[in-house]
Amino acid sequence: MTRITTHERIAIQADTLFYEAGYEATSFADIAGAVGISRGNFYHHFKTKDDILDAVISRRMQATCAMLAAWESDSAPLARISSFIRILITNRTKIMAFGCPVGTLNTELTKLDHAARPRAAEIFRLFQSWLAAQFLLLGHGDKAEAHALHVLGRSQGIAVMASTFRDEAWICEEVSALEAWVEELQAKKAG
Amino acid sequence: MTRITTHERIAIQADTLFYEAGYEATSFADIAGAVGISRGNFYHHFKTKDDILDAVISRRMQATCAMLAAWESDSAPLARISSFIRILITNRTKIMAFGCPVGTLNTELTKLDHAARPRAAEIFRLFQSWLAAQFLLLGHGDKAEAHALHVLGRSQGIAVMASTFRDEAWICEEVSALEAWVEELQAKKAG
DNA sequence: GTCTATAACTCGATAGAC
DNA sequence: GTCTATCGAGTTATAGAC
Numbered sequence: 001m002t003r004i005t006t007h008e009r010i011a012i013q014a015d016t017l018f019y020e021a022g023y024e025a026t027s028f029a030d031i032a033g034a035v036g037i038s039r040g041n042f043y044h045h046f047k048t049k050d051d052i053l054d055a056v057i058s059r060r061m062q063a064t065c066a067m068l069a070a071w072e073s074d075s076a077p078l079a080r081i082s083s084f085i086r087i088l089i090t091n092r093t094k095i096m097a098f099g100c101p102v103g104t105l106n107t108e109l110t111k112l113d114h115a116a117r118p119r120a121a122e123i124f125r126l127f128q129s130w131l132a133a134q135f136l137l138l139g140h141g142d143k144a145e146a147h148a149l150h151v152l153g154r155s156q157g158i159a160v161m162a163s164t165f166r167d168e169a170w171i172c173e174e175v176s177a178l179e180a181w182v183e184e185l186q187a188k189k190a191g
Numbered sequence: 192m193t194r195i196t197t198h199e200r201i202a203i204q205a206d207t208l209f210y211e212a213g214y215e216a217t218s219f220a221d222i223a224g225a226v227g228i229s230r231g232n233f234y235h236h237f238k239t240k241d242d243i244l245d246a247v248i249s250r251r252m253q254a255t256c257a258m259l260a261a262w263e264s265d266s267a268p269l270a271r272i273s274s275f276i277r278i279l280i281t282n283r284t285k286i287m288a289f290g291c292p293v294g295t296l297n298t299e300l301t302k303l304d305h306a307a308r309p310r311a312a313e314i315f316r317l318f319q320s321w322l323a324a325q326f327l328l329l330g331h332g333d334k335a336e337a338h339a340l341h342v343l344g345r346s347q348g349i350a351v352m353a354s355t356f357r358d359e360a361w362i363c364e365e366v367s368a369l370e371a372w373v374e375e376l377q378a379k380k381a382g
Numbered sequence: 383g384t385c386t387a388t389a390a391c392t393c394g395a396t397a398g399a400c
Numbered sequence: 401g402t403c404t405a406t407c408g409a410g411t412t413a414t415a416g417a418c
Contacts, residue, residue, distance in 0.1 A: 006385080022302040024215055027409060040412090041386045049410070099298055106355045107295050110288070111213040121355050146364070149352065153365060157348025161340065164297045164312050173337070174344060218395060229401050234397080 007045045009035050011055040018056055019094075019101045023108055050116065057119050060101070064123055068130045077134040078182065084131060085151065085178050088158055088171055096166040100159035102127075128152055139189060147185065154178050198236050200226050202246040209247055210285075210292045214299055241307065248310050251292070255314055259321045268325040272373055275322060276342065279349055279366050287357040291350035293318075319343055330380060338376065345369050 013034040017026040028049070032039045046052045071083040088095060098104065102123045109117040131148035140147055158174045161167075204225040208217040219240070223230050237243045262274040279286060289295065293314050300308040322339035331338055349365045352358075 020302065022215070022299070024213075025303060028411090029409080038387045039410095040388065040414095043411075044385065047411090098302060103351050103355075104298050104302065107290055107298055107351065108213070110290060110354045111211070111295065112216060124352075124355055146361075149361060150365065150368070153348040153352045154345065155348070156351040157344035157346070160294050160298065160347040160351065161315075161344045163301045164294075164315055170337075170340060174341065177341070219397095220395075230396090231398090231401050231403085240396085 006035070006037065006041075007055075010037075010042070010045055010052065011059050014052045015056045015059055018053070018105065020098050023053060023105065023114075024112065053114075053116050054119070057116060057123070060123055061126060064126045068126065077137040078186070080134050081131060081151065081182055082179055084127070085155065085175055085182075088155060088162070088175050092162065092168060092171055095159050095162050095171075096168070097163070099163040100156060103156045103159055124152060138186065140185070151178065151182070154181075197226070197228065197232075198246075201228075201233070201236055201243065202250050205243045206247045206250055209244070209296065211289050214244060214296065214305075215303065244305075244307050245310070248307060248314070251314055252317060255317045259317065268328040269373065269377070271325050272322060272342065273370055275318070276346065276366055276369050276373075279346060279353070279362055283353065283359060283362055286350050286353050286362075287359070288354070290354040291347060294347045294350055315343060329377065331376070342369065342373070345372075 010031060014026070014031050017030055017034060021030070028039055028042060031052070032042050046055070071080050074080045074083060102120070105120050106117065106124070108114075109120050128145070128148045131151055132144040135144035135147045154174075155178070158171060158178075161174075162171050201222060205217070205222050208221055208225060212221070219230055219233060222243070223233050237246070262271050265271045265274060293311070297308065297311050297315070299305075300311050319336070319339045322342055323335040326335035326338045345365075346369070349362060349369075352365075353362050
């Protein structure tokens with residue numbers, strides 16, 4: 001059993017707070033309070049707020065890679081794509097309350113014109129590459145990347161509307177529609 | 192020619208700043224500076240930041256109503272729906288830089304757990320009702336509202352990805368795909 | 383030396399008195 | 401319309417505890 005460092009504990013709490021309250025709205029005092037350490041101590045581990053953001057983005061990229069790798073246990077690419085789409089249902093409570101962690105961070109950093117914005121966008125690229133790999137396995141060739149982006153875009157739209165109207169049934173309907181779109185792609189290919 | 196009041200000028204500048212920099216990141220000084228008045232003068236017109244937000248939301252609702260009314264000049268409901276979808280192309284420069292004004296405001300207010308969040312969501316409802324009215328004219332009966340929400344969601348997804356990757360060609364592709372979806376609905380109905 | 387805590391500094395924000 | 405108070409943010413400095 002691994003010992004968790006203060007550095008990690010800060011990153012974990014910051015990750016949650018950045019997601020639930022937003023990057024800018026989260027203060028050092030908030031994070032320090034959540035971790036249970038003093039603000040002064042804080043600076044021993046992170047010199048600036050941007051450093052914490054970098055650590056949070058790194059954490060999220062690692063977590064994303066781990067999640068995608070876990071889904072690879074499904075041998076069927078179609079099932080893997082569904083695993084992705086269905087996060088919207090699995091995480092519906094959090095998404096209705098705070099939106100998509102990746103999408104909302106990108107949206108916020110865009111408005112702040114923050115230097116870390118491109119790094120945050122890379123999280124999306126991880127999903128895109130992984131989804132494209134599945135579409136490639138399904139034989140969609142040079143359309144794989146485009147299909148991947150389409151699925152990402154649709155998911156983001158669902159997440160935005162989910163946090164706006166908080167209609168659980170609607171999320172399920174749209175998830176089904178998106179899955180149907182993928183299946184239709186396959187049908188067109190076969191037919 | 193109508194005289195513009197200071198009250199209006201503040202609301203106009205706040206509207207722009209809230210869109211481009213975000214609600215929280217925009218300070219009173221920023222707005223006062225943009226309008227060209229002193230901070231003291233400011234408090235004569237708006238007592239709190241929430242009051243300004245209310246005024247901005249009201250402005251946006253009025254602007255939305257005006258835009259939707261203008262599109263009504265197109266007698267064909269299909270063309271009207273296209274007018275909506277094509278805002279993504281018309282406003283692509285701003286959307287790539289700052290996202291969708293309606294979606295990003297809702298996203299931000301959600302995280303801030305702001306009291307004005309439901310009012311901001313009402314702007315979406317204006318679009319939904321209007322789109323639903325068009326789908327109703329096209330004979331989609333009780334599916335009209337759902338179709339309207341679908342179009343809204345797709346548009347929001349495109350806006351999020353547009354501000355993340357800033358790929359103009361992709362926006363055009365997705366806009367075409369969404370228009371194709373609407374036309375396909377019609378084809379299925381006819382066929 | 384590494385980790386932690388206290389305290390003080392700077393800056394910019396809201397707020398309000400004049 | 402200016403000027404100042406106050407608060408909280410990010411940050412730095414210093415010093416104690418392990």
